[in-house]
Structures are given as C-alpha cells and as structure tokens.
Amino acid sequence: MATGRTHRPATRSRGIPEATVARLPLYLRALTALSERSVPTVSSEELAAAAGVNSAKLRKDFSYLGSYGTRGVGYDVEYLVYQISRELGLTQDWPVVIVGIGNLGAALANYGGFASRGFRVAALIDADPAMAGKPVAGIPVQHTDDLEKIIKDNGVSIGVIATPAGAAQQVCDRLVAAGVTSILNFAPTVLSVPDGVDVRKVDLSIELQIxxxxxxxxxxxxxxxxxxxxxxxxxxxxxxxxxxxxxxxxxxx
Amino acid sequence: MATGRTHRPATRSRGIPEATVARLPLYLRALTALSERSVPTVSSEELAAAAGVNSAKLRKDFSYLGSYGTRGVGYDVEYLVYQISRELGLTQDWPVVIVGIGNLGAALANYGGFASRGFRVAALIDADPAMAGKPVAGIPVQHTDDLEKIIKDNGVSIGVIATPAGAAQQVCDRLVAAGVTSILNFAPTVLSVPDGVDVRKVDLSIELQIxxxxxxxxxxxxxxxxxxxxxxxxxxxxxxxxxxxxxxxxxxx
DNA sequence: TAATGTGAAGTTTTTCACAGCG
DNA sequence: CGCTGTGAAAAACTTCACATTA
Structure with a gap:
C-alpha cells in the first residue's frame, strides 16, 4: 500500500518481507496487551489468535527476526515486545508534524495511539491564519509559512498530511524539500515524491468502496x-x- | 487487510482478485478527475500514472472486468467510470452509520468523500447522553440505546466504528446482531465477527509504525x-x- | 512432549513480452 | 502503427507438515 518506489532494489539488507513488516505492529499491540496483564509467555497459537492471524504465519514472520522463542514453551512476552519495538524503530523518538488541522487533523492530534508508540506530535501546521496560535490537543497551531523552519528545528522526518486534496501535493513538496522522508497521506490524491521518500496513504472512501x-x-x-x-x-x-x-x-x- | 474470513472458499464466482478490487477505487478516482476535465479517452499508461501504479498491472486489472478498451486508442473515460462504479456496487445507495462521535467520528461525518461515492451517512450514534440531539455535520447524534432500531429503520448494512478500543467489540456485536454485515473499524482492536461479516480496519498508529x-x-x-x-x-x-x-x-x- | 522454526508445496500477485486488433 | 489484452514467467506471500529441540 506504500506508494513511493523505495529502497535498494535487490541488494541484500536484512530483508524482512513487506507483508511481515505490516504485521509487526499488530503483534506488538497484542503483546503489549499481554504485557499489561503481566502474562509472562505466550504460544504462537495464542498470540496469533489475539492478533487475528494464523499461527503458521506468525511463526514464519518471527523467523525473519530471529529465533526468539523456546520450543515446547512459547515466546517471552517482554523480550518479544522489545525485539519487535527495536525492529520497527520504536525505541527511538520520532517527532512528527501534522499539516492541515481540520476535523481530521485535530482528531489525529488528539489520537492517543501515537504518543504510546514513540511518536511525538512536534507541531501542528495549518494554512488558515485564524488558526495560528490556537491550541489543539494542547499544541498551538502554527502557520504554513513557517513549515520549513519547523521541520528543521525539530528534526522532523515524518509528516502527516491531512489537508484538502487540492493542497496535498504542494504541502508534500515543501515537506520533502525541507527534509521529510516519510509521509502519511490522508488526502485523497496520489502524491508524487522523489526516490527515497516513502508515502503511505489512508483513504477512508476507498475502504468503504471495498x-x-x-x-x-x-x-x-x-x-x-x-x-x-x-x-x-x-x-x-x-x-x-x-x-x-x-x-x-x-x-x- | 480485511480481516473476516470471508465468502465462499473455492466455488467460482466472477473471481476478481482481491488485490484488483482494492485498486478499483484508485482507478475510479483518477477517472473521475479526468471526467471532470472532460477528457474523453485515456491510455493505460496515462491512467496508470494518474493512479500511481504501472500500466501492465492496470491492464491486467481491467482484463478481469472485461474488454472495455479500444486497441490503438485507450479507454473511454465515461464508460470506464460507469463499469467500475457498477462493479464496486456504487451505482446503488449505501446508508452507513458511524458509531462513536469523538474527534474522529466527527471528522468522518464531515468527510466529503463519502457522499460523492454513493455512501450516505444515515445516522451518527454515540454513547454519551450529552451528545444526543446535537447536530454534527448537520446530522443529529443519536444515543446508543437506539442502535438496533436505527440500523433496521434505515436498512443499514455498513457500519463504521470510531469508538475507543474498549467499546469496539461490544458495538461490533450489536451492529452485527442488528444486521450489519460490513464494518470499517478505526478502533485499535482486533474485532471478532461471525462468518459472512467483513471487517476492514484502519489503524493510524500502525501506518506510522510501518x-x-x-x-x-x-x-x-x-x-x-x-x-x-x-x-x-x-x-x-x-x-x-x-x-x-x-x-x-x-x-x- | 509440546511448541518452535523452517524447507517445501501451494497460492496469489506482479511483471514480462508480444500477439492481435482497431 | 499504437495500444490493449493476455498467456507465461517470475516474485511474493501463505500454508503445510514435520524434524528439531528445550
């Protein structure tokens, strides 16, 4: 579902299949829930059920990360949480900016799931001067004029676009020019980006159509x-x- | 990305591959844009570029629908718009309910992309009695108590869940019991549903993690x-x- | 003995490349 | 000639089934 033609074509890296990467957050969520209930270990069968996949797939997925289980026993919950978090890069802090503070942008700013996973909303940006200074989710909205400075000052590499479709490409271009290399796009448009920039899109209407x-x-x-x-x-x-x-x-x- | 184990297992139906179905809305969007600019025909190359896929894939996708192109020329935009709309079931009206009118639910209610595609927000439902009667996006919010009646009165078969994670499964169960057979889930939980019910999920935090x-x-x-x-x-x-x-x-x- | 880890088989999806047609 | 439509090959992904090991 990611758009941008990405990453080296064939050179071996640690080669975790894309389909597996897309499921790691799912496993992580299930594991986090188990961790909160202080469950020490879990079998592939149990964890698979909690994550909504089948156990063979889960074991295969984990096999790409390494041998983190114990035969006859299962997986150590805490250890797996750590390994998957590390693999996903969630042990570091990711400052993100959200551009376009309409209904959706505000919802995203208020969304709790970000903070809990290493993502920090570093700034909210909107083109409407009337919004400037207004706090949303406790964070003051800043004007688009300062976009480049905001990106650079905060070392932002992930941007979220929640603008109307018409503004999305322009915002995208500015984000990329300012150094953003990963974009989550909520606007119903295809964004074109240079090589090396990842775009993922979420399109509400498309999901409904399916x-x-x-x-x-x-x-x-x-x-x-x-x-x-x-x-x-x-x-x-x-x-x-x-x-x-x-x-x-x-x-x- | 759909969860629910779905549809007949092997029996031949018109067998459009799932991956193709997931791209049809993309093509439709690109075609609609062309249609608005009164472009009469388009080649697979051009349309593919507009939709962000490669042209071989697009032609293969269309081949599952039938032979709607003209060799040496391309595709008739209007005709294709109609064919894809029909295939996706967008020539009929789909009443949907949105349950959970927080930030996200409100954003969804206000989202223009629904109405333009045959989806009609038939009702907004929230558990907070204080919300009841308040209009959001011009539609008065109704209380969860009346969920079953609302579903039945409006002939709703598609439900959108935008509640907190804790309430999602319960809401889902009630929706399903009332006759909903397709669910779009924004809550960060795995929903379990009986056979024959489709669930698609949108998880903002998962996209960021990828x-x-x-x-x-x-x-x-x-x-x-x-x-x-x-x-x-x-x-x-x-x-x-x-x-x-x-x-x-x-x-x- | 119970459950992982994984080759191998099976399925789906993508890409190639070109015959066929307007 | 230009572009579609599609078999066939390649790649990606999933599932099976069992040897392996704590």
Missing amino acids: LAFHEQRKAGEEAEAVLEAEAAAAAAKETGKGPDGDVPAVMPA | LAFHEQRKAGEEAEAVLEAEAAAAAAKETGKGPDGDVPAVMPA
Missing part, C-alpha cells in the same frame, strides 16, 4: 443461494435423494 | 552507503580503478 464491493457480492450470493436451494429441492424431488454436504455444483459450460 | 521501520532502515543505509563509498574510494586508490555501476558486493560470511 466493503461495498463485498457487500454487493453477498447480496448476489444470497440470491444465488436461493436459486441453488430451489434447484437442490427440485433435484431432491426428482431423485428422492436429499441434499447433502456436497456442493450443488452448477457447472458452467 | 513508516518508522522504513525510516530507520534509511538511516542505516545512509551509514552503510558512506561505508561503501569509503571502501570503494579505498579500493580505487589501491587499484587505480574508479568505481563503476557494479555493486560493491560486501559478501557476508
């Missing part, structure tokens, strides 16, 4: 199921044989 | 690059041969 697709298909299947049931009933009448576990098998030509 | 992983790796690579450059320089001094296109090849043991 749900709608499946929803529609469910409706279609229901209708189909009725037809199949009717066909099966008819067949049963015909042959005197009731329906059983087998699929009705409507073979297409 | 960015942090790559950001960290960039920092590592920079250091590595410096070392490699130094090594190359040293080698050049040694042999009198300048560095060329080949990889420095630091073979591990």
Whole structure:
C-alpha cells in the first residue's frame, strides 16, 4: 500500500518481507496487551489468535527476526515486545508534524495511539491564519509559512498530511524539500515524491468502496443461494435423494 | 487487510482478485478527475500514472472486468467510470452509520468523500447522553440505546466504528446482531465477527509504525552507503580503478 | 512432549513480452 | 502503427507438515 518506489532494489539488507513488516505492529499491540496483564509467555497459537492471524504465519514472520522463542514453551512476552519495538524503530523518538488541522487533523492530534508508540506530535501546521496560535490537543497551531523552519528545528522526518486534496501535493513538496522522508497521506490524491521518500496513504472512501464491493457480492450470493436451494429441492424431488454436504455444483459450460 | 474470513472458499464466482478490487477505487478516482476535465479517452499508461501504479498491472486489472478498451486508442473515460462504479456496487445507495462521535467520528461525518461515492451517512450514534440531539455535520447524534432500531429503520448494512478500543467489540456485536454485515473499524482492536461479516480496519498508529521501520532502515543505509563509498574510494586508490555501476558486493560470511 | 522454526508445496500477485486488433 | 489484452514467467506471500529441540 506504500506508494513511493523505495529502497535498494535487490541488494541484500536484512530483508524482512513487506507483508511481515505490516504485521509487526499488530503483534506488538497484542503483546503489549499481554504485557499489561503481566502474562509472562505466550504460544504462537495464542498470540496469533489475539492478533487475528494464523499461527503458521506468525511463526514464519518471527523467523525473519530471529529465533526468539523456546520450543515446547512459547515466546517471552517482554523480550518479544522489545525485539519487535527495536525492529520497527520504536525505541527511538520520532517527532512528527501534522499539516492541515481540520476535523481530521485535530482528531489525529488528539489520537492517543501515537504518543504510546514513540511518536511525538512536534507541531501542528495549518494554512488558515485564524488558526495560528490556537491550541489543539494542547499544541498551538502554527502557520504554513513557517513549515520549513519547523521541520528543521525539530528534526522532523515524518509528516502527516491531512489537508484538502487540492493542497496535498504542494504541502508534500515543501515537506520533502525541507527534509521529510516519510509521509502519511490522508488526502485523497496520489502524491508524487522523489526516490527515497516513502508515502503511505489512508483513504477512508476507498475502504468503504471495498466493503461495498463485498457487500454487493453477498447480496448476489444470497440470491444465488436461493436459486441453488430451489434447484437442490427440485433435484431432491426428482431423485428422492436429499441434499447433502456436497456442493450443488452448477457447472458452467 | 480485511480481516473476516470471508465468502465462499473455492466455488467460482466472477473471481476478481482481491488485490484488483482494492485498486478499483484508485482507478475510479483518477477517472473521475479526468471526467471532470472532460477528457474523453485515456491510455493505460496515462491512467496508470494518474493512479500511481504501472500500466501492465492496470491492464491486467481491467482484463478481469472485461474488454472495455479500444486497441490503438485507450479507454473511454465515461464508460470506464460507469463499469467500475457498477462493479464496486456504487451505482446503488449505501446508508452507513458511524458509531462513536469523538474527534474522529466527527471528522468522518464531515468527510466529503463519502457522499460523492454513493455512501450516505444515515445516522451518527454515540454513547454519551450529552451528545444526543446535537447536530454534527448537520446530522443529529443519536444515543446508543437506539442502535438496533436505527440500523433496521434505515436498512443499514455498513457500519463504521470510531469508538475507543474498549467499546469496539461490544458495538461490533450489536451492529452485527442488528444486521450489519460490513464494518470499517478505526478502533485499535482486533474485532471478532461471525462468518459472512467483513471487517476492514484502519489503524493510524500502525501506518506510522510501518513508516518508522522504513525510516530507520534509511538511516542505516545512509551509514552503510558512506561505508561503501569509503571502501570503494579505498579500493580505487589501491587499484587505480574508479568505481563503476557494479555493486560493491560486501559478501557476508 | 509440546511448541518452535523452517524447507517445501501451494497460492496469489506482479511483471514480462508480444500477439492481435482497431 | 499504437495500444490493449493476455498467456507465461517470475516474485511474493501463505500454508503445510514435520524434524528439531528445550
């Protein structure tokens, strides 16, 4: 889902598959919950259930990080929390700026999940002069004019764009020019960035559209199921044989 | 990224790959923009660029929908908009409810991208009695007590959960019991749902963590690059041969 | 003995490359 | 000729199943 063509193409690095990286935060969340309940160890089966994946996948994922488990026992919760945090780079502090303090930007500024994971909202930036100085989530909003200075003064390398679509590319360009190399984009636009800059996007409307697709298909299947049931009933009448576990098998030509 | 174990396992339906479905909204957005600029046709190359994918992938994706292009010319914008909309089920009206009208819920209620895509915010629901009756985005907030009735009266099949993590599963259960079969979850929890219910999740903190992983790796690579450059320089001094296109090849043991 | 770690098999997704068609 | 549509190859990802080991 990340856009920017990224990282060295083939050279071996520690090569953790992207799909695995995307699941590490999930495992981390589940592990953190266990840690808070002072659970000392957990099996792949249990942890997988808590994270909503299957256990083979989880074990394979962990195998890319190293051998952190104990056969016959499971994984040490605290140790795993540390290892995954380190792998994700969460043992360091990441100052982020949020640009565009509308409804969504404000929601993000107030979102607790950031602070708890090593992310610190270093600044809020908006183009509306009327917003300047107003505190949101306890942080005063600053004006876009100072964007470059803010980035540099705070050593920000991660930027969050929550502006309207029309402003997103321009904001993105300025962020990148000022030194930001990772961008989380909430604006419904494709951002173009130079090589070496990562973009991830979150598009609320896209998620709903994907749900709608499946929803529609469910409706279609229901209708189909009725037809199949009717066909099966008819067949049963015909042959005197009731329906059983087998699929009705409507073979297409 | 969808969680719920979904749909018939193997039976052939119209079998559009999930990865393709996830990109259709992207294409649709790009096409809509072209349509607004009254562009009549577009090539796979152009459209792919606008959507941020490569053209082979786009053509393959479209091939699952049918043959909607014209060789030597490209795709008719309006026609494709219609076909994709239909495929995604956006030609019908989808009433959605948003549960949890905090910062994020309010942002979602105000988000313009919904209405423009066939999604209609049918109701806003919150557990705080003080919120009841207050209008958000012009829609009065209703109390959780009436959730079931609201779902049924409005024929809602898609629910958005924007509550705190602690309340999410309970809200989810009630939504499902009331007949909702697709859920977009913003709460940082794994929801468990019965078969036949789709869940997609959006986790802001997870996206940032993935960015942090790559950001960290960039920092590592920079250091590595410096070392490699130094090594190359040293080698050049040694042999009198300048560095060329080949990889420095630091073979591990 | 219970549960990890992992080759190997299976599946899905992406990319290639070009035949075919307007 | 230019661009689509698509088999076939390649790559990425998931699942299986079991040898291995604390």
